[in-house]
Structure formats: structure tokens, C-alpha cells
Amino acid sequence: MPNVRPLTLALAFSLVTVLSTNDAQAARKKPAARAPAVSAACTDFYETTNGNWLKANPVPQTGAVSALGTLADNARTQQRQLLDRAMTAPQGNVQKLLGDFWASGLDEAAVEADGSKPIAPLLTRINAIKKAKDIPASIAALHQVGIPVAFNFAPDVDLKALDRHIGYFMQGGTGLTDPAFYTRTDADTVALMGRYRAYVKQILALTGTPAAQLDAESALVVQLETELARSAHSVADINNPFNNYAPVSTKDLNSRYxxxxxxxxxKAQGVNDDLVSLADPALFQQLNSMVTRLPANQWKAYLRWRVGDSMAPYLSKAYRDAEFEFRGRVLRxxxxxxxxPEAVLDAINxxxxxxxxxxxxNTYLNRDxxxxxxxxVDxxxxxxxxxxxRSTWLSAEAKTEAEAKLAAMKIEIGTPLRDLDYTVQPMGRGSFGGNMLIASTWRHAQEMKRIGKGNADRRWDVLPQQPxxxxxxxxxxxIVTAAALQGPIFAGNASNAEKFGAFGGLVAHEVSRAIDVKGAMIDAKGELRSWWTPADKSAWTLLGNRVATQYSAYPFPGVKDAKVNGELTRDENMADISGMEIAFEAFSTAQADAKPADKQDFFKGWAGLWAQQLSPNEAVQRLRTDVRAPGRWRSNAPLSNLPAFGASFSCKPGQPMQRTDAEQIKIWR
Structure with a gap:
């Protein structure tokens, strides 16, 4: 329901999406008395570390299973358990609110009896529209409750002042997020649009359109959305943050639109800033004309549809079934x-x-x-x-800026250091749909408070309960979320060495992003400028080319005759190599007396993160789109470039897990 952030500046490494598959090797049987020419650890460390896990978790028919996926599942189980306790024995006001919210969602009989009642006030307001002048106020009122219609408006970073957020007016308000669906004429798209029109009719029927008018009103809705789509930019275009940034004075908005x-x-959103970003004036000029050019009845049908579609997952079974059949089966x-319980948990989140x-x-993360x-992390x-x-490729001026930026880096662990109010308005155990609107209205208001000077570092773009x-x-x-600080990343019973390999490796991966080719776009003062010299950029490109070539030689597990896309995965692969270099150095400094077994545990901690199994269809999809390498190579490739790994397991140069010195890629060592 709330708007998604319009920009893509934040480089977030979401652990729950890092999945891979097992590439089981067909090992020939050898006489029992003969030892293998190369030890198992020096042949395939991923298999050696994760063999038992892989046997216990066979390739699924659909989707994926992984060690980190299990962590995400565990975090969701913890959330459900917390909500169960809050429902029966709340500790404090916040838990009382959450427990009532949870109880209202689990009470299916009450949700069914509620029908369309939760959205009745919204529908009544829409049905009261008489003239064009009534439409803008209805648009604003729906945005207030977290249902964006006609366009999107959300806070994000001001690219000329990164310490503040401004509001971004952007394209949106359509039921299908990709504008191309509305204009393409290929057979698949035509079929999809047929299913979409049927879904629009279902929702309109549920929100009050008489049967005799369903065909006409659904056509009006799709016609309005198609007009918006024809003026919209492609998904690729709007994913470029610089294409969305065009600050204008709020004083000029009324004269233009x-x-x-x-x-x-x-004003209705509670925004009093002097600037907003509006990068597509042509689209908003068109919207401005549509307010008066299109009949009021067409706008009423469109607005009722958007309310019903947005709230469908939280209403009675007829709504939920219609939404799942189209959005669940067809789109997802x-x-x-x-x-x-899973659906209600998603709704609360x-x-x-x-x-x-x-x-x-407060419940699952202890102070120690x-x-x-x-x-x-320090x-x-x-x-x-x-x-x-000590870098041999980074220029002196870039070193100075990199050191300053790393020193200035803020570290936030568990929950945001600064946050806006997290307590929603009082709710009860009555209407789940009503509670969703109360909570969504509160959440939207909190997002609007991010707009203005000094608010940019409030709130994360990931929740503490998400690993x-x-x-x-x-x-x-x-940012390290509370949910990430448990096994297999930071298990309570793990050794310090294992924690350095797993947690430390992931942290070092992310810390390196502050000073890589994208991190070099923003300096230590938070100003948007490139602080690398041409020579620095060339050196990084050469390193990246070697990384891409190295990974492109690896077979893609689960896809016959396919290789890893080294270009697509280049940035993440470089961060993995950097992460292992830096994490092992930090471990060696912190634990100077580490025994050989400790060093082996360090590498086992890293490899254990990447145990993954992908279904055949998932593997093909990942090959085409995933910017991260499969788990086998996230485990093995960085280690094969690290002499410390070979020394820990007595691997010889030239063996699969220990590249020769000439082949090794060195980024920060």
C-alpha cells in the first residue's frame, strides 16, 4: 500500500535473496585403499562444507531453498511467535496494539462478515464526486491512507543535498506497474490484458458497480490507465535516479497544474517543504488536462477500482480470491x-x-x-x-578521500539509530481491514515526515525483523538488522572465527561498497561528486575485467552447458573477493594467536552461508537476471584467490581451490 521509494541509490545486500543451487559432481568410485590425489577441501570447499546440508535439502520442484532462506523463515517464525504472545499476554502498550492487530487478521469469520465495510467510507467519498473540481481532493485523500492513485508521491534523497529528503512526484497509479503492458500488441500481452480486464470487473462488482454497467466501467478504467501508460517512461528509465530528479519550487506547482x-x-499530506522533484512535466500536464477532460464517472470508476484492488488482500474472501487469481497466479x-497467518504477517509488515x-x-536481540x-564491524x-x-592501484588523493569516508561511516546495528514514531494509532480486535487503513494512514504520515532538512537518516529501507x-x-x-544477528551469520554457539568468516565476510563485502566504483560517486562529506582519478577508474576496470573473465569460466549449477554471467555478476563478485580479503585480515589482527583449526573455521563460516538448491526453472531465471553468482562460486571463488585459504588447508597452487599467484585477483591485499 505505501509507495515504494522512487530512487535506487541505496545499495542494499538483502540476505534473503542470495540463493544458489547444488552442482553435484559425479565422482567416480575409487579403490578404498587409495587416497585422492587432491584433498576434498582443495577440490571443492563448498561441497566439503555443505555436503550434509545438500543431502538433507534436495533440489526443490519450484523456487529455492538455502541456508540464508532458512534464516529468513526463522525470522518470520519469530515474528509470528511474538505476535501470538502479544495477542494473549501483551507486555506494554505497543504489544497490545500489535496483538489486537494480529488477532483481527486471524479472525477469518469477522473478516468475512466485514465484507466491504472497511472501505465503505472511501467508496462513499468517491461516489459523492460530482464535478472535476472534486477529483483532486479525492486523489489527495486516498494518498493520505496509503493508496496512491493517478501518480506516485514519496520521499527520497535530494541528490544535491544528501542529508535531506524531498518529495518526488512520479508516474504511477496504474494497476500494472510496467507501462508496456498497456501498449504492446503481442499475443501474450493481449492475453494478459484480457485477464486484467476480467479482474478489474470483479473488483468493480465488489465495490458496487451494477452488473449491467460492468463492461462499460471496466473499459473506462483500462482506458484511463492506458492514457497514463502511454505518457509514462519505461521501467528501466524510471529506475535511473537521475532521470527522476528535477527539483522545482512548490510555489510554482499551482500555476503549472x-x-x-x-x-x-x-498540505493534505502534511508536507511543507519548499522543493519537490517533478521530472516529467509532460505527464503531469496530461494528468492536469485529464481532470477536466475525462467524465467524472470515469474517474469515479477508476478510483473505486484502485481502492478495491489495493485493499483486496485485507478484505473478505471474494476480494482475496480475485486478487490472488490475477496477481498471485498470473503475475507472481x-x-x-x-x-x-503468513498473509496477515505480510500485511502487518x-x-x-x-x-x-x-x-x-527488544525480544530477540540481546545487548551482548x-x-x-x-x-x-569496527x-x-x-x-x-x-x-x-597500502593499496598499489589507488591514487594518493583517492586514498585520502577513501580513508575519510570510511572513518565517517555510520554504523547502525539492530534498529535505526534515529527513527520517527513507531507507535501506530490505537486499534482493536474488530475490523482487520479497518486496522489496515489506520496503520497504513499512520505509516504514510511517517513517510511524509521524512521530507525536509535533517531527516534523511531517519528510518531504514529495510525492517529490523528482515535479515x-x-x-x-x-x-x-x-545497516545490520536485528534478524541478521543469528545463525548461520552470527550464531550464538559459533566460534569467534566462524563469526568473522560469516558475519565479518558479509560486513566487509558491504564496507567495500563505500569506496568501490559506485561508492566513489559520493565523497566523505556526502556530496555527489566523483573522487576517483581517471587512473583509479582504469585500474578498477582492469580488475573487474579479470574478475568477470574468471567467473565466466565457472559452470552455472543446474543449467546444462551454461556458464556464470561474469559481466552481470561483476560488482558483487568483486565485493565478495574484497570481503574475504578484509575479513581475514581483521580476523588475523583480532586473533593473532589463532590456531590452524581456527583459521579453517573462519573459511567454513563463509562457505556455510551459501548452501543453496534451486529448482531447474529458478536456476534458468537466476542465470539471466541474478547479479550475484551461484552459492557454490560465492563460496569457492573468493577463497581460491586467497593464499591464506590454501595455507590453512595445505592446498597447492594450481589445485581447484588455490589459484597460482599469477592467476590470483588481489583487490585490497
Whole structure:
């Protein structure tokens, strides 16, 4: 329901999406008395470390299973358990609110009896529209409750002042997010649009359109959305943050778009800033004309459809079934609808995620774990600074800026250091749909409060209850969520060496992003400028070319005769290699007396993260689109470039897990 952030500046490494597959090798049987020519660890460390896991988790028929996926599943189980306890024995007001929210969602009989009642006030307002002048206020009112119609409006970083957010007016308001669906004429798209029109009719019927008018009103809705789509940019274009940035004075909005009443829109959202970004004036000029050019009845049908579609997952079974049949089966490829508890948990995370995150961290993250993680992060950062100082390819001026940026990096572990209010308005155990609107209205208001000076570092773009370690490039901060601080990343019973290999490796991966080719776009003061010299850029490109070539030689597990796409995965692969270099250096400094077994545990900690199994279809999809290498190579490739790994397991240069010195890629060592 809330708007998605329009820009793509934040480089987030979401652990729950890092999946791979097993590439089981067909090993020939050898006489039992003969030892293998090369030890198992020096042949395939991924298989050696994860063999038992791979046997216990066969290739699935659909989707993927992984060690990190299990972590994500465990975090969801923890959230459900927390909500169950809050429902029966709440500890404090926040848990009481959450428990009531949870109870209202689980009460299917009450949800069914509620029918369309939760959205009745919204529909009544829409049905009261008489003239064109009534339309802008209805648009603003729906945005207030977290249902964006006609266009999108959301906060994001001001590219000329990264310490603040401004509001971005952008294209949106259509039921299909890709504008191309509305204009393509190929057979598949035509068939999809047929299914879409049928879904629009279902929702219109549920929101009050008489049967005799369904064909006409659904056609009006699709016609309005098609007009928006024809003026919209491609998904690729709007994913470029610089294409979306065009600051204008809020004082000029009314004179340009008088019919849309954008000044009144901003006031309704609680926004009083002097600037907004509006990068597509032609689209908003068209919208401005559509307000008066299109009949009021067409706008009413469109607005009712958008309300019903947005709220469908939270209403009665007729709504939920219609939404799942189109969005679940057709668009997302799901075969089975999520269970009621899973669906309600998703809803709570959408509407009141920060509120649940606050309680999650209080419940599942202890102070000692947070302290240990913080110490390790600081050790990783110091190792990265030391590596920058001795770099042979980075220029002197770039070294100075890199050191300053790393020193200035903010570290936030568990929950946001600064946050806006996380407590939603009081809710009860009555209407789940009503509670969703209350929570969504609160969440939208909190998002609007991010707009203005000094608010840019408030709130994360990931929730504390979602496993993630991420580098926020715009704010130069490292984010470690509460849910990430458990096994297999930071298991309580793991040795310090294992934690350095797993958690430290992931942290070092992200810290390196502050000073890589994208990190070099923003300096230590948070200003958008390139601080690398041409020679620095050339050196990085040469390193990247070698990495791409190396990974392109690896077979892609699960896809016959396919190789890893080294170009697509280049940046992440470089960060993995950097991460292992820096994490091992930090470990060696922190534990100077480490025994051989400790060093082996370090590498096992890293390899254990990447145990993965992909279904055949998932493997093909990942080959084409995933910017990360399969788990086998995330495990093995960085280690094969690291002499310390070979020394720990007595691997000889030229063996699969130990490249020769000439072949090894060295980024920061």
C-alpha cells in the first residue's frame, strides 16, 4: 500500500535473496585403499562444507531453498511467535496494539462478515464526486491512507543535498506497474490484458458497480490507465535516479497544474517543504488536462477500482480470491495462496513494519550480541582503512578521500539509530481491514515526515525483523538488522572465527561498497561528486575485467552447458573477493594467536552461508537476471584467490581451490 521509494541509490545486500543451487559432481568410485590425489577441501570447499546440508535439502520442484532462506523463515517464525504472545499476554502498550492487530487478521469469520465495510467510507467519498473540481481532493485523500492513485508521491534523497529528503512526484497509479503492458500488441500481452480486464470487473462488482454497467466501467478504467501508460517512461528509465530528479519550487506547482491542485495535495499530506522533484512535466500536464477532460464517472470508476484492488488482500474472501487469481497466479506465478497467518504477517509488515521491528529487536536481540557485532564491524572497518593505505592501484588523493569516508561511516546495528514514531494509532480486535487503513494512514504520515532538512537518516529501507546487512550509499552508513544477528551469520554457539568468516565476510563485502566504483560517486562529506582519478577508474576496470573473465569460466549449477554471467555478476563478485580479503585480515589482527583449526573455521563460516538448491526453472531465471553468482562460486571463488585459504588447508597452487599467484585477483591485499 505505501509507495515504494522512487530512487535506487541505496545499495542494499538483502540476505534473503542470495540463493544458489547444488552442482553435484559425479565422482567416480575409487579403490578404498587409495587416497585422492587432491584433498576434498582443495577440490571443492563448498561441497566439503555443505555436503550434509545438500543431502538433507534436495533440489526443490519450484523456487529455492538455502541456508540464508532458512534464516529468513526463522525470522518470520519469530515474528509470528511474538505476535501470538502479544495477542494473549501483551507486555506494554505497543504489544497490545500489535496483538489486537494480529488477532483481527486471524479472525477469518469477522473478516468475512466485514465484507466491504472497511472501505465503505472511501467508496462513499468517491461516489459523492460530482464535478472535476472534486477529483483532486479525492486523489489527495486516498494518498493520505496509503493508496496512491493517478501518480506516485514519496520521499527520497535530494541528490544535491544528501542529508535531506524531498518529495518526488512520479508516474504511477496504474494497476500494472510496467507501462508496456498497456501498449504492446503481442499475443501474450493481449492475453494478459484480457485477464486484467476480467479482474478489474470483479473488483468493480465488489465495490458496487451494477452488473449491467460492468463492461462499460471496466473499459473506462483500462482506458484511463492506458492514457497514463502511454505518457509514462519505461521501467528501466524510471529506475535511473537521475532521470527522476528535477527539483522545482512548490510555489510554482499551482500555476503549472491548476486543475490537479498540487499545493492542496501537499498540505493534505502534511508536507511543507519548499522543493519537490517533478521530472516529467509532460505527464503531469496530461494528468492536469485529464481532470477536466475525462467524465467524472470515469474517474469515479477508476478510483473505486484502485481502492478495491489495493485493499483486496485485507478484505473478505471474494476480494482475496480475485486478487490472488490475477496477481498471485498470473503475475507472481504462485500456485498456492499463502496461509492466513503468513498473509496477515505480510500485511502487518507492510502497514506497521517499524512497530513490529521495535518489539522484535527488544525480544530477540540481546545487548551482548549487539556489542560483539559492533566490535567486529569496527575491526572490519579498520582493516579496510589499512588496506586502502597500502593499496598499489589507488591514487594518493583517492586514498585520502577513501580513508575519510570510511572513518565517517555510520554504523547502525539492530534498529535505526534515529527513527520517527513507531507507535501506530490505537486499534482493536474488530475490523482487520479497518486496522489496515489506520496503520497504513499512520505509516504514510511517517513517510511524509521524512521530507525536509535533517531527516534523511531517519528510518531504514529495510525492517529490523528482515535479515539484511546493507550499505546505504546516500547516508554512508552500514545497516545490520536485528534478524541478521543469528545463525548461520552470527550464531550464538559459533566460534569467534566462524563469526568473522560469516558475519565479518558479509560486513566487509558491504564496507567495500563505500569506496568501490559506485561508492566513489559520493565523497566523505556526502556530496555527489566523483573522487576517483581517471587512473583509479582504469585500474578498477582492469580488475573487474579479470574478475568477470574468471567467473565466466565457472559452470552455472543446474543449467546444462551454461556458464556464470561474469559481466552481470561483476560488482558483487568483486565485493565478495574484497570481503574475504578484509575479513581475514581483521580476523588475523583480532586473533593473532589463532590456531590452524581456527583459521579453517573462519573459511567454513563463509562457505556455510551459501548452501543453496534451486529448482531447474529458478536456476534458468537466476542465470539471466541474478547479479550475484551461484552459492557454490560465492563460496569457492573468493577463497581460491586467497593464499591464506590454501595455507590453512595445505592446498597447492594450481589445485581447484588455490589459484597460482599469477592467476590470483588481489583487490585490497
Amino acid at each position: 491548476r486543475n490537479l491542485q498540487l499545493d492542496a495535495f501537499l 506465478g504462485q500456485t498456492i495462496a499463502p496461509s492466513r 507492510v502497514a506497521a513494519g517499524p512497530m513490529l521491528g521495535h518489539e522484535y529487536a 550480541t549487539r556489542r560483539q557485532a559492533g566490535i567486529m 575491526q572490519i572497518r579498520e582493516a579496510q582503512i589499512a588496506a586502502v593505505k 539484511s546487512i546493507a550499505y546505504d550509499i546516500a547516508q554512508n552508513r552500514l
